[in-house]
Amino acid sequence: MTDLINATDPRQQFIPVSKNLIKTKLLENWKMTSSSHEKYTNLFKMLEVIWHHDMHDDLETLKSTYESMNPDNFQEIDYVESDVDLILEKFNQTMVDGNWSEISQEEIDEALEGEDILPISLDVRFDEFKNLKLYKLGETNKSVEIKKMYGLKTEYKSVKIFDYVLTILEFKNRDWFMEDRKRRKNYIGDEADGLHIRLFKDVPHLDLEVIFPNTSPSMRTIEKIKIGAPLIGGLVSLGMKYGPVLFGNSSGDTSLSLLGGLLTALGTYVFKTYTSYQKTREKFRSAVAKDMYFKGLANNESVLTYIVDMAETQEIKEAICAYMFISESEIKMTEHELDESIENWLKDNFSVDIDFEVDDALAKLEKMNLLEVASDGKLSVLGVEKALIVLDDYWDNLYDFVE
Numbered sequence: 001m002t003d004l005i006n007a008t009d010p011r012q013q014f015i016p017v018s019k020n021l022i023k024t025k026l027l028e029n030w031k032m033t034s035s036s037h038e039k040y041t042n043l044f045k046m047l048e049v050i051w052h053h054d055m056h057d058d059l060e061t062l063k064s065t066y067e068s069m070n071p072d073n074f075q076e077i078d079y080v081e082s083d084v085d086l087i088l089e090k091f092n093q094t095m096v097d098g099n100w101s102e103i104s105q106e107e108i109d110e111a112l113e114g115e116d117i118l119p120i121s122l123d124v125r126f127d128e129f130k131n132l133k134l135y136k137l138g139e140t141n142k143s144v145e146i147k148k149m150y151g152l153k154t155e156y157k158s159v160k161i162f163d164y165v166l167t168i169l170e171f172k173n174r175d176w177f178m179e180d181r182k183r184r185k186n187y188i189g190d191e192a193d194g195l196h197i198r199l200f201k202d203v204p205h206l207d208l209e210v211i212f213p214n215t216s217p218s219m220r221t222i223e224k225i226k227i228g229a230p231l232i233g234g235l236v237s238l239g240m241k242y243g244p245v246l247f248g249n250s251s252g253d254t255s256l257s258l259l260g261g262l263l264t265a266l267g268t269y270v271f272k273t274y275t276s277y278q279k280t281r282e283k284f285r286s287a288v289a290k291d292m293y294f295k296g297l298a299n300n301e302s303v304l305t306y307i308v309d310m311a312e313t314q315e316i317k318e319a320i321c322a323y324m325f326i327s328e329s330e331i332k333m334t335e336h337e338l339d340e341s342i343e344n345w346l347k348d349n350f351s352v353d354i355d356f357e358v359d360d361a362l363a364k365l366e367k368m369n370l371l372e373v374a375s376d377g378k379l380s381v382l383g384v385e386k387a388l389i390v391l392d393d394y395w396d397n398l399y400d401f402v403e
Contacts, residue, residue, distance in 0.1 A: 011355040013099040014138045015317050015346070016163065022317050025349050030328045039384045040324070046391040047323075048316055050368070053398065055312040062090055062304045069170075071194035072300050084131060084170065084195060091168065095135050098311030099357065100166070103134035103208070111208035122215035125186060128177075131170035131195070137310070138163030160205040164297075166307065167211060169196045186214065199297040199306055211295075315364060321345075322361035323370065323381055332378040335362065368394065 015022070023044055027037055065087045068079040112124065126132070140161050177187035200211055209215060298306045321342050326333065333341065339358035346352050362379070365371035370387050372380045382390060 059308040069195040100135040114206040122209040133168040135166040136162040165203045197303040318361035319364040334377045
């Protein structure tokens, strides 16, 4: 089993190809009779149902552990810190199985400092979190159309996109917010209780901060200029118009009507500036809300089902790739040779360059009693007919409660 972050290989371990495509291409990769094709198809089915059964048990364990801290529960939430530690540990293991990686602090800092698609920066109040976990799955670079100068100018920018982003958040309790006057206005209320889990898709790296629920818009310099320019221009205009009158005469000569006109004009410019500021903030909020509407995939308990299914799919793809290459290759391979063969095959057939988890794939085959390793490190597996018998026997004996 690998760690969440592979320090020796920067490539992702996530296989961004559907399970059906993988199975189809594997069966097309070698010439075989229709009988062999059917046997391998049945082998795939057996591996899928067995792995689904095992992962279902993991899912039920996650759900039962998460139940007391699920914000969507109608019952009053009552859990202790050790419960949170336990769910985070179990969750982390599931993320490892699904080839997720933790989002690093460096990536978070880059997102806070830059922007990709949305013309907005947000300040995130990280001090409000008691627990915070961020995971990513899959990275792609896309050329994105960016509108500038009120849509008059179009530019294309290469943007790093996280295929999936998952957040686990726990806010500090009410007392922490109430003990400081500045924090009180940011207290979300009872809906902040519990452990919040959110799953998003297609999140630009430098717009990562938009997925947080406790942010404040941080306007760019150009936006500040657009808001402040009318006020500054107005003050200059008022100074040129009323300055000689106000400062050229004695105070006694300044009429009340003149002061009234000055104050009215000044108030108008201030009001316009405030209105422009509020409109800009609302435009930012609308852009973020619209973006998040289409990126949100699942919340809280439903995320558990989603990620366990994704992990299960990754495990199966790894196992069937390893089995087929060992079974059908003309020469016996070592673990390293198998790793290279599968990586090259994925690159040639799907144009994806990944770090295939060969050790994890072999561990699955070994668990199913399908793998044999010779003293020289050469790998072999049971033939497809014997493998079907072994897997069928494994399935028949999953439950044996009668003595």
